[in-house]
Amino acid sequence: MYSLRERKGLEYQEVGEPQNDDYLYCEKCQNFFIDTCAVHGAPMFVKDSPVDRGHPNHSALTLPPGLRIGPSSIPEAGLRVWYEVSEQLLGLHFGPYKGQVTEDEAANSGYSWLITKRRNCYKYVDGKDEPWANQMRYVNCTRDKEEQNLVAFQYHRQIFYWTCRTIQPGCELLVSYGDNYGQELGIKWGSRNVEKGLDVGFQIGEPKPEIHPCPSCTLAISSQKFLGQHTKHSHPSPPFPGTPERKHLQPEDPRPGGRRQQHSD
Numbered sequence: 282m283y284s285l286r287e288r289k290g291l292e293y294q295e296v297g298e299p300q301n302d303d304y305l306y307c308e309k310c311q312n313f314f315i316d317t318c319a320v321h322g323a324p325m326f327v328k329d330s331p332v333d334r335g336h337p338n339h340s341a342l343t344l345p346p347g348l349r350i351g352p353s354s355i356p357e358a359g360l361r362v363w364y365e366v367s368e369q370l371l372g373l374h375f376g377p378y379k380g381q382v383t384e385d386e387a388a389n390s391g392y393s394w395l396i397t398k399r400r401n402c403y404k405y406v407d408g409k410d411e412p413w414a415n416q417m418r419y420v421n422c423t424r425d426k427e428e429q430n431l432v433a434f435q436y437h438r439q440i441f442y443w444t445c446r447t448i449q450p451g452c453e454l455l456v457s458y459g460d461n462y463g464q465e466l467g468i469k470w471g472s473r474n475v476e477k478g479l480d481v482g483f484q485i486g487e488p489k490p491e492i493h494p495c496p497s498c499t500l501a502i503s504s505q506k507f508l509g510q511h512t513k514h515s516h517p518s519p520p521f522p523g524t525p526e527r528k529h530l531q532p533e534d535p536r537p538g539g540r541r542q543q544h545s546d
């Protein structure tokens with residue numbers, strides 16, 4: 282016969298395998314890491330300006346100081362995000378991309394990113410509706426490698442953008458939506474004709490489109506008349522209290538960033 286001895290309870294912690302989107306990438310080391318690069322420390326994350334969700338202008342008002350929204354100089358691209366202050370931007374992460382989260386594949390608005398939950402299992406974050414999205418919805422798609430300055434990546438089941446090259450003052454922020462999506466949009470890779478002097482990308486020193494910055498929010502409007510209409514509609518006095526201050530970028534939440542991700546639809 283065996284006597285059942287009392288067993289001491291084992292104390293242990295279950296340490297899960299890191300998921301693919303737990304890793305971040307250090308450009309200097311050219312290596313992946315979790316949380317903090319052992320050599321270069323924690324990457325910088327830029328937080329959105331705080332705004333109550335559901336405000337009709339929510340997306341535009343979340344713009345961090347130093348960035349602006351205005352008409353894009355890319356033909357038929359609508360609005361864009363551009364960088365307005367005098368220092369260069371580098372080594373920053375924006376996000377997460379906000380919007381309505383759905384598992385419905387039909388989320389095909391032109392503003393929805395695909396997020397991989399696990400093998401063959403996806404969800405979508407759709408930034409179409411401005412009251413539920415953030416400023417990242419205004420970032421347009423790059424037309425070639427040279428003008429790309431942001432990379433979209435998935436981190437902890439969310440989409441972030443990181444600055445893959447120095448962003449000069451006056452430049453539009455441009456991210457790759459992924460090859461398939463870009464083609465579906467009719468965005469031709471290499472359509473920016475630099476050699477023939479037909480580059481329509483807005484660079485410093487080039488003729489700028491007409492811009493009328495709104496004094497009460499981060500929008501810039503293409504005509505004085507539309508600015509008047511916007512002010513009347515969006516800023517009946519007193520101005521909306523969540524109006525962000527226009528200062529240089531101030532990274533607040535130093536955490537890391539990583540890899541490229543596919544754009545959905």
Ligand SMILES: C[S@@+](CC[C@H](N)C(=O)[O-])C[C@H]1O[C@@H](n2cnc3c(N)ncnc32)[C@H](O)[C@@H]1O
Binds near residue numbers: 391418419
């Ligand atoms: C995520 S939104 C970008 C913000 C958009 N420009 C706006 O005004 O709301 C994606 C849409 O912008 C337009 N777009 C983005 N990049 C473009 C490009 N390089 N050329 C033409 N249209 C572009 C397309 O209409 C696309 O469906």
